[in-house]
Amino acid sequence: MTLAQAPITPELNFECETGNYHTFCPISCVAWLYQKIEDSFFLVIGTKTCGYFLQNAMGVMIFAEPRYAMAELEEGDISAQLNDYNELRRLCEQIKRDRNPSVIVWIGTCTTEIIKMDxxxxxxxxxxxxxxxxxxxxxxxxxxxxxxxEDTVLASMANRCPKEATTNTEEKEERNGIQKLLNFGKKKEEITATESEYKQHHPLVLFGSLPDPVVTNLTLELKKQGVKIDGWLPAKRYTELPVIEEGYYVAGVNPFLSRTATTLMRRRKCKLIGAPFPIGPDGTRAWIEKICSVLGVETHGLEEREAQIWENLQDYVDLVKGKSVFFMGDNLLEVSLARFLTRCGMKVHEIGIPYMDKRYQKAELDFLAQTCQEMGVTMPTIVEKPDNYNQLQRIKELQPDLVITGMAHANPLEARGISTKWSVEFTFAQIHGFTNARDVLELVTRPLRRNNNLKDLGWNQLVKS
Amino acid sequence: MTLAQAPITPELNFECETGNYHTFCPISCVAWLYQKIEDSFFLVIGTKTCGYFLQNAMGVMIFAEPRYAMAELEEGDISAQLNDYNELRRLCEQIKRDRNPSVIVWIGTCTTEIIKMDxxxxxxxxxxxxxxxxxxxxxxxxxxxxxxxEDTVLASMANRCPKEATTNTEEKEERNGIQKLLNFGKKKEEITATESEYKQHHPLVLFGSLPDPVVTNLTLELKKQGVKIDGWLPAKRYTELPVIEEGYYVAGVNPFLSRTATTLMRRRKCKLIGAPFPIGPDGTRAWIEKICSVLGVETHGLEEREAQIWENLQDYVDLVKGKSVFFMGDNLLEVSLARFLTRCGMKVHEIGIPYMDKRYQKAELDFLAQTCQEMGVTMPTIVEKPDNYNQLQRIKELQPDLVITGMAHANPLEARGISTKWSVEFTFAQIHGFTNARDVLELVTRPLRRNNNLKDLGWNQLVKS
Amino acid sequence: MKLAYWMYAGPAHIGTLRIASSFKNVHAIMHAPLGDDYFNVMRSMLERERNFTPVTTSVVDRNVLARGSQEKVIDNIVRKDGEENPDLIVLTPTCTSSILQEDLENFVSRAQLNSQGDVILADVNHYRYNELQAADRTLAQIVKFYLEKGAKKGTVNQEKTANPSVNIIGISTLGFHHNHDCRELKKLMADLGIEINMIIPDKASVQDLQNLPRAWFNFIPYRELGLMAAEHLQREYGMPYVDITPMGVVETARCIREIAKVINQQGGNVDYEEFIEHQTMEVSEAAWFSRSIDCQNLTGKKAVVFGDNTHAVAMTKILVREMGINVVLAGTYCKYDEAWFRKELEPFCDNILISEDNGEIANAIAKLEPSAIFGTQMERHVGKRLGIPCGVIAAPIHIQNFPIGYKPFLGYEGTNQITDLVYNSFTLGMEDHLLEIFGGHDTKEVITKGISADSDLNWTKEAQAELNKVPGFVRGKVKRNTEKFARERNFDQITLEVMYAAKESVGA
Amino acid sequence: MKLAYWMYAGPAHIGTLRIASSFKNVHAIMHAPLGDDYFNVMRSMLERERNFTPVTTSVVDRNVLARGSQEKVIDNIVRKDGEENPDLIVLTPTCTSSILQEDLENFVSRAQLNSQGDVILADVNHYRYNELQAADRTLAQIVKFYLEKGAKKGTVNQEKTANPSVNIIGISTLGFHHNHDCRELKKLMADLGIEINMIIPDKASVQDLQNLPRAWFNFIPYRELGLMAAEHLQREYGMPYVDITPMGVVETARCIREIAKVINQQGGNVDYEEFIEHQTMEVSEAAWFSRSIDCQNLTGKKAVVFGDNTHAVAMTKILVREMGINVVLAGTYCKYDEAWFRKELEPFCDNILISEDNGEIANAIAKLEPSAIFGTQMERHVGKRLGIPCGVIAAPIHIQNFPIGYKPFLGYEGTNQITDLVYNSFTLGMEDHLLEIFGGHDTKEVITKGISADSDLNWTKEAQAELNKVPGFVRGKVKRNTEKFARERNFDQITLEVMYAAKESVGA
Structure with missing residues (x-):
């Protein structure tokens, strides 16, 4: 890893529990990836259990013509009476006939693991x-x-990125959708002028699937510093996957992409920029600073920009300041959110997290420790593979002001007077970058604002204790 | 009147009752006339009572942007403290500003009569x-x-029809929307060819507001006989009102247009073709025959056409044959419908009718008498200005298979096991001409088909008798 | 004159007829021209009423006008008296015939001479009062008539019932969900151990009106109908009344506590606190809903409320106090009772609109762009045009307000029904919330509101492309907020940078 | 393998968990990989359940796979037994873990040794049975388990109750409107003077299951859930059962008459005819609706019905027999019970479709072009695309099937709710009927269904113009009928004359 800065020794407390906790299945990622990659088709190869999950918990199969489907394994498939190759060919041919995508992504499931489908x-x-x-x-x-x-999909896709830039300019232009958008409608000389706004630096590719407006937003923020992004993994279309050559710099936008990072480093010989993640004004600034520092680009105006964003957040920050929060653990965004909320003045009791790659998240963990120090609060405990039952006992004892939790526990906690926010909303909302920092707090403060609105009702517990 | 045929003496029995009966207010006509005349605006000058009627009973004010409105008279208007001219000018200027119609139709109401607004x-x-x-x-x-x-509006509009054909061909073409439609896309020589399909005859203008598809349909039926319609009153646009010159022949399509007929005869010196109305295959044939005979055009294939339509109606005719029907009286279509249903084999107990112009409806009345004779049934009693209470007593006694009635009595009659059909549906449905004959029976047979469907339920009375 | 495309309250005679035809064995004679009698159609079609509507029109036509209508009106009254033996015949003109300035009181006196039943003239000015006011007046008039008649004969029964009892005043035919509300109120009173002495005018006999004073108190669920009668009964017979509409858990509790007070003041000894607690926490799901995650997602959303006084006030309080929703505008068409509306709602909402002009309300909604509307059928149509969902909470009535399934607005089951209405109005179920958190990917089916007319501002192509990525259902709002931001800062071109700056500044 | 975009019934473990978590004080242990535990999310979100779902996953991960899961599963069972003291712990694998072919029976026996409560393994083949079948089996298994246990200890109570009594079998969490149906059934039984001995599994204690034989009969409102248990009780304890779903006035009457028969056969003396008459004519509005003018307008309209056996059969019968609607296609996804479906509906509808493939149903609907659909959420989405209204009558469940307001499908209030559903589905209220009779003049707001792909036929400009005058909502149908007519007669051009001829010929 390419870490430009000496790490602060974190005094964070790590624990690991039983892993009896609720979270969504990783196949969930099709729900956002099929939208992001517009010429893709996702085929989830699994059982009725997988299909019913996508249909119900994700609530998405009801929408018109999704570009994904189940390859539902039946008894004959499990008992290996049927030939996997022929079966998959039959289904993929049908998909080709009906939809003709540029790529079919096969999503393997627990079942394909267990029956060792090759x-x-x-x-x-x-x-x-x-x-x-x-x-x-x-x-x-x-x-x-x-x-x-998402990490498994992007890691796999990283291997499909072209190795060399094609010489054909037209094709290259098409390849880079964002760049095209930014130059849209400008004449060639104007584009050259635009190019000159960028500093000279090594090529940089970012990885992580973000909604298009967030991509544009982060691209603009880096452009302000003179940093040009050479590509995103994934791009809007499979046919526009970025060129990745040996020695390119790469940086992730999300904490759960450690496998993709490893693949890019080991298989594609890229240099990873280890930075905190661009969540919250503090994280966004640190992320940009780190990228610039590695690329040798001097930043300007970042401090003012961060300060101005904080100013815009003030009303929401006032609402959360001094309040406590407990992360039950669900989507691996927990550390970044905890760091931002600590900076907002919240006290973090516990950071439950499904999985912790301490190397890939090192800069974020350091930043968390540093933030706790600066804000003068105790370091939270980070509980990997938590045990939900034990967590509920701790919550009962601690009575935090807010619990960030999966969908299964929110209503029962609310009925007991504990305010909650669905962790899954942070997965789907647009939370990255300076501009969206307010959206994070919009979500976090909603239960608190709700409590304010309803405080005169005279009740907040709806089960007999 | 120009009656080419000697009248059969009808042995119909006419009565007149108290006039305590329910029917919709004549201002209802705005509901269909504003749609028919696409560049019009209707202003109903009346009270809250009138406005609430249009809004509720006609259920039409809820639709988006109708081209009609109320000029609601307030206390100051009634007591004549306000100047009618100024008030109406204010409203009409607003209408002009907001909608800019080609014509504003003022609908006077009972109130404007009583306060003698000029x-x-x-x-x-x-x-x-x-x-x-x-x-x-x-x-x-x-x-x-x-x-x-509708009669009052058309009578008033008849005075606005141009007296002389303009010489400008282009303008004339625009004036005659139907003709244009029929020739649509054809080259000039083709039009000439089309013209030659018509026989030579005196100009003919039809009056009565019908939905556009019905207009096209009747136009085509007459064209088949070589008869060309020179115009319709009303046309699709106020600016396309037909030219009416002295001596033109005119024919009505509806039984309630006696005032319009009179106006055309007296004020515009037209010759009225008195015919049964084109409702049912029998009526449509008689109407065409009468027009052709007056215009001196020989008909061809009409008998076969009527027979073929009857054949198409057979399944519905089988359903009504031998059944009895009672008209409480509502929309003045009663005599024409009774005549058609008699021809279908129904027995008509009573024809309630709000108003009977025996001169204008003479041909229809004769045809009814003739039909009764031919079908071997007794002549029904025609009750003008019926008394609903008395009618209900008679219905209780007669127990007809079907009562055609206004909306106020349908549900209570149904609850007593008497099948009903809303008379108002015949006003709005497309019932004229050969093609639509089936639609008349579709409506008439619906309660009978309903009875068939539900006959196994074991109940048909829902009030204790 | 007033240019009107729509009206919220009907004409006075509709109010009078609603009262007359609600009573059992009462007949109304309308002295009016042909076509003014559509009340019968409304009752028959909307209520799906099995019986003939007891209203007969004594038709005024050209001949009657010429001759004078006295003879015909009297004939028709006497005839109906003979045909149907009603206890009472109520004569009413309409806007039209009231202009004739005939001495209808005299017609009535004359007709009374030859009638077995009572005959009265509904005493209403047809140009000053609307349907709601006329109904209130006619009900009070009939109550007064029979109590005075009874007083003369000494037959008014003033002995209080042994157990606490109530008269429910104001349940009427063609009332907004009155039939279901009445069933719920009967259940509530039974649960509270309160006997029902009378319900008027719904299916009540006018002969029984002299038993009204037996009840311990009068209950007026709807402010628009019954207050005049209640005030008369208070004045003449010292009967207290409760006029808190039990709509929503908070107001229902307040109403029940007021009832307890009234009963205990008369020597009763009731305590309903445990009942309220149990109903609020267990029977009604509304209190729990307000804490649940589904409702959390509604926090701070903007709503507009418009209706009659009763429903608009109650609904605003529910949205604000019980669900944390931001009512940006509350309004009523009950102009005549404006002061009460303002007093009740001033603490609860940003703006108040008192108006009978539907165009004014439509414009306010278009401007405020709420996430949901709670209004009348008219606002529902406005909402349809603008792509804003609308829950219908108030008259003018419509066939959809006469559902066959049980749908009260009052009492504890009412709180459940209202919760569904709110939840479904805002989110059309979970679906739309999912659409939102998934980034609105099912854009084909989302109602898109047309972006407002071309603006004076220049959007760069990039900014326009970015705008098009915003889900359809909020795009208009983002556009307007961005333009507002740009105008305030005198930008004449909207670039990507301006868009983001606007978002950072106003949360667009 | 099957390419699937949607499924009607869930996997087997969902059925097992629905039963286990419906009982009081029963805990389920799911032996499954991370992410298979979304049952907890469904229960918490859809039912807005205030309590934690009593289901814990014993997570299978790569390590567990390597070491074998026995130790972990047993530990988790014993731990939960200690933590929550449940009466019963039900162990279930999912599709995934069932492939491991572990000796789960042995795990359970081992865990039982260290548990205070009972421990059983849900005995279901996860690849042969779906959610509905698994629920039926698990319920029967638990009933059998406790009756056999009681039989061994001699504690099964077979003494019949003094008065007629019933067990209602099959009310479960996450069932389609089960909570409201249950309330309505309780009311119905109370009205019939029948005591409720037990309701299972909903909120029942497994310890009480040995009292099941005290009831005079068992009642199975839903064919999919409870029949196996009822058959066991009949076989072992001679208890009769009634399995007629009381949905619609006709079937409710038939159900009540069957109940009377069963009671009278056991020495009871009940006659419910008067009750049925009163409910049908006065309490339910459905019978009256079927005679009313609103329903007359539905006569002969075409509908498609699709759902589970219980609801699709009952709904088809209601539409055909009680409303005179023409069901052109009725279908079910309960393939395993196909014979019963065909037997019940063959006299009532034109076509029957048995399929689990939503594409097949969608295509049938698109081809038949009914005026309304009564189906599942999937058909509702199909309807949305085609512009055909759809009333939802069956699972798969959705947040909208857990309304807070009272909405049963069964019993007499159920008949009212269904009437509203039918009426609103067909006409969207009076509005659309008015649109139709007024010639659809408000075309701006009417949902237009895209006319099918370009045809091989040539429409003249006049005919095209004429076609465009047809209101949007029937235009597609007119076009297709006209083209069908033209093709049959080998016309290659459609003129005005052909259009009218087609109309005269086929009523297009």
């Missing part, structure tokens, strides 16, 4: 036969939690 | 002042019933 072996043959790239991602619950599903 | 006096002055034609129709409930509202 997806990696089958894919190249079938790809050659039907003429559509097939990317295989083992987004199974045996090895991964919720958001890590 | 609409006919005010209109020409205001028309000159604001530069939009203002047509005044006294569609009040003191003098008229339900559908007669």
């Amino acid at each position: 997806l990696e072996g089958i894919a190249p043959k079938l790809e050659a036969e039907i003429g559509i790239p097939i990317v295989v991602a083992r987004a199974n619950g045996l090895d991964y939690a919720f958001t890590q599903g | 609409l006919e006096g005010i209109a020409p002055k205001l028309e000159a002042e604001i530069g939009i034609p203002i047509v005044v129709a006294r569609a009040n409930g003191l003098d008229y019933a339900f559908t007669q509202g």
Whole structure:
């Protein structure tokens, strides 16, 4: 790893529990990735259990014509009476016929792991036969939690990024959708002028799936510092995957992408910029600073920009200051959120988290420790693979002002007078960068504002204790 | 009147009762006339009572942006503290500003009659002042019933029809919307060819507001006989009102247009073709035959056409044959419908009717008498200005298979096991001509089909008798 | 004259007829021209009433006008008296016939001479009062008539019932959900151990009106209908009344506590606190809903409320106090009772609008762009045009306000029904919330509100492209907020940078 | 493998968990990988449940796979037994973990040794049975377990109650409107003078299951859940059961008459005819609605029905027999019970479709173009795309099937709710009927269904113009009917004349 700065020794307390906790299945990632990659089709190879999950808990199968489906394994598939290759060919041919995507992503599940279905072996043959790239991602619950599903897909896709920039300019232009957008409608000389706004630096590719407006936003923030992004993994279209050459710098935008980071470093020989994640004004500034510092670009006006954003957040910060928060652990965004909320003046009791890659999250963990020090609060405990039952006992004792939790526990906690916020909302909301910092607090303060609105009702517990 | 055929002496029995009966207010006509005349605006000058009627009973004010409104008379208007001219000018100027219609139709009401508001006096002055034609129709409930509202409007509009064909061909073409439609897309020589499909005859103008598809349909039926329609009153646009010259032949399509007929004869010196109305295959054939005979055009294939329509109706005719029907009286279509249903084999107990112009309806009455004779049934009693209470006693005694009635009595009759059909549906449905004959029976048979469907339920009375 | 496309309250005679035809065995004679009698259609069609509406029109036509209507009106009254033997015949003109300035009182006196039943003229000025006021007046008039009649004969029964009892005043035909509310109120009173002495005018016999004073108190669920009668009964017979509408958990509790007070003041000994606690926490799901995650997502959303006084006031209080929703505008068309409305709602909402002009309300809604509307059928149509969901909470009535399934607005089941209405209005179920958190990817089905007319500002192509990425259902709002921001700062071009600056500044 | 975009019934473990978590003080242990535990989310969010769902996952991860799961599963069972003292712990795998082919029976026996409560393994094949079948089996298994246990100890209570009594079997958490149906059934039984002995599994204690035989009969409102238990009770304890779903006035009457028969056969003496008559004519508005003018307008309209066996069969019968609507297609996704479905509905509808493939149903609907659909959430979405209204009558469940307001499908209030559903689905209130009779003049707001892909036929400009005059909501149908007519007669051009001829011929 390329860490430019000497680490502060964190005095964080790490624990690990039983892992009897609730979180969404990693196959969830199809819900946002199929939207992000507009020419893709996702095929989840699993059981009725997987399909019913996508349909219900994610509530998304009801929408018109999603570009994903289940390859539902039936008794014959499990007992290996049927030939996996033929079955998958039949389904993929149908998908090609009906939708003709640029790529089919196979999402392996626990079941394909257990029956040892050789997806990696089958894919190249079938790809050659039907003429559509097939990317295989083992987004199974045996090895991964919720958001890590995206990590498995991006790690797999990293291997498909072109190795050399094509010389054809037109094609290159098409390849880089964002750049095109930013230059849209400008004449060639104007583009050259725009190019000159950038500093000279090594190529930089960012990884992590973000909604398009957030991509534009972060791209603009870096552009303000003269940093040009050479590509995003994933891009809006599979056919626009960024060129990645040996020695390129890469930086992640999300804490759950450690496998993708590793793949980019080991397989594509990229240099990883280890930075806190661009969540909250503090995180965004640190992320930009770190990138600039590694690329040798001097920053300007970042401190003022951060200060101005904090000013805009003041009304919400006033609401959370002095309040306490407990993360039950769900989406691996917990450390970044805890760090931002600590900076806002909250006290963090516990950071439950499904999985902790201390190397990939090192800069964020250091930043958390530093923030706690600066804010004069005690270091929270980080509980990996938490035990929900034990956590509920601790919550009962601690009576935090806010619990950030999965969907299964929110209503029962509310009925007991404990305010909650769904962790999953942070996964889907636009929370990255300076501009969106307010949206994070919009979510965090909602239960607190609700409590204010309803405080005269005379009740907040709805079960007999 | 120009009656080519000697009348059969009808042995019909006419009665007149108290007039304590329910029917819609004649201002109802705005509901269909504003749609028919696409560049019009209707202003109903009346009270809250009138406005609430349009809003509720007609259920139409809820729709987006109707081209009609109330000029609601307030206490100051009633007590004549306010100047009618100024008030109406204020409203019409607003209408002109907001909608800019080609014509504003003032619908006078009972109230304008009682307070003797001089609409006919005010209109020409205001028309000159604001530069939009203002047509005044006294569609009040003191003098008229339900559908007669249309009669008052058309009679008033008849006076606005141009007296001479303009020489400018282009303008003429625009004037005649239907003709244009029929020739649409054809080249000039083709039009000439089309013209030659018509026989030579005196100009003919039809009056009565029908939905556009029905207009096209009747136009085509006459074209088949070589008869060309020179115009319709009303046309689709006020600016396309037909030219009416002295001596033109005119024919009505509805039984409630006696005032319009009189106006055309007396004021515009037209010759009225008195025919049964084109409702049912029998009526449509008689109507066409009469028109052709008066215009001196020989008909061809009409008998076969009627027979073929009857054949298409057979399944519905089987359902009504031998059943009895009672008209409580509502929309003045009663005689035409009774005649058609008699021809279908029904027995008609009583024809309640709000108003009976025996001269204008003469051909229809004769045809009814003739039909009764031919079908071997007794002549029904025609009760003008019926008394609903008395009618209900007679219905209780007669137990007809079907009562055609206004909306106020349908549910209570149904609750007593008497099948009903809303008379108002015949006003709004497309019932004229050969093609639509089935639609009439679709409506008439619906309660009978309902009875068939539900006959196994074991109940048909829902009040204790 | 007033240019009107729509009206909220009907004409006076509708109010009178609603009262007359609610009573059992009362007949109304309308002295009016042909076509003014659509009350019968409304009752028959909207209430799906099995019986003939007991209203007969004595038709005024040109001949009657010429001759004078006295004879015809009297004939029709006497005839109806003979045909149906009603206890009472109520004569009413309409806006139209009231202009004739005939001596209808005299017609009535004359008709009374030959009638077995009572005959009265509904005493209402048809140009000063609307449907609601006329109904209130007619009900008070009939109550007064029979109590005075009874007083003369000494038959008014003033002995209080042994157990606490109530008269429920104001349940009427063609009232907004009155039938279901009445069933719920009967259940509530039974739960509270309160006997029902009378319910008027719904299905009540006028002969029984002299038993009204037997009840311990009168209960007026709707402010618009019954207050005049209650005040008369208080004045003449010292009967207290409760006029708190039991709509929403908070107001229902307040209403029940007021009832307890009134009963205990008369020597009763009731304590309903445990009942209120149990109903609030266990029977009604509304209190729990307000704490649940579903409701949390509604926190701070903007709503507009418009209706009659009773429902607009109660609904605003529920939205604000019980659900944490921000009512940016509350309004009523009950102009005649404006002061009460203002007093009740001033602490609860940003703006108040008192108006009978639907155009004014429509414009306010378009400008405020709330997330949901709670109004009448008219506001529902406005909402449809603007792509804003609307829950219907008040008359003018419509066939949809006469559901066959049980849907009260009052009492504890009412709180459940209202919760569904609110929840479904705001989010159309979980669906829309999911759409929102998933970034509105199902954009094909989302109602898009047309972006307002071309602005004077220049959007760069990039900014326009960015705007198009915003989900349809908030795009208009983002656009307007951005433009407002740009105008305030005198930018004439909207770039990506301006868009983000606007977002940072106003949370657009 | 099956390419699936949607499924109607969930996997087996959902059925097992619905039963386990419906009982009081029963805990389930799911032996499954992370992420398979979304049952807890569904229960918490859809039911807005205030309590924690009593289901704990014993997580299978890579380590567990390597070491074997026995120790972890047993530890988790024993731990939960200690933490919550449940009467019963039910162990279930999911589709995934069931492939491991571990000896779970042995795990359970081992865990039982160290547990105070009972421990059982839900005995279900996860690849052969779906949610509905698994729920039926698990309920029967638990009933059998406790009756056998009681039989061994001699504690099964077989003494019949003094008065007629019933066990209602099949009310479960996450069931389609089960909570409201249950309330309505309790009311119905009370009205019939029948005591409720037990309701299972909803909030029942497993310890009380040995009192089941005290009831005079068992009642199975839903065919999908409870029949196996009822059959066991009939076989072992000679208890008769009634399995007629009381949905709609006709079937409710038939159900009540069957109950009377069962009671009278056991020495009771009940006659419910008067009750049925009163409820049908006065309490339910459904019978009256079927005669009313509103319903007359539905006569002969085309509908498609699709759902589980219980609701699809009952709904089809209601539409056909009680409302005179033409059900052109009725279907079910309960393939395993196909024979019963066909037998029940063959006399009532034109076509029957048995399928679990939502694409097949969607295509059938698109082809048949009914005026309304009564189906599941999936059909509702199909309807949305096609512009055809859809009333939801069956699971899969959705937040909208857990309304807070009272909305049963069963019993007499159920008939009212269903009437509203039908009426609103067909006409969206009076509005659309008015639109139709007024010639659809408000075309701006009418949902238009896109006309099908370009045809091989040539429409003249006049005919095209004429077609455009047809209101949007029937235009597609007119177009297709006209083209069908033209094709059959080998016309390659559609003129005005052809259009009218088509209308005369096929009533297009």
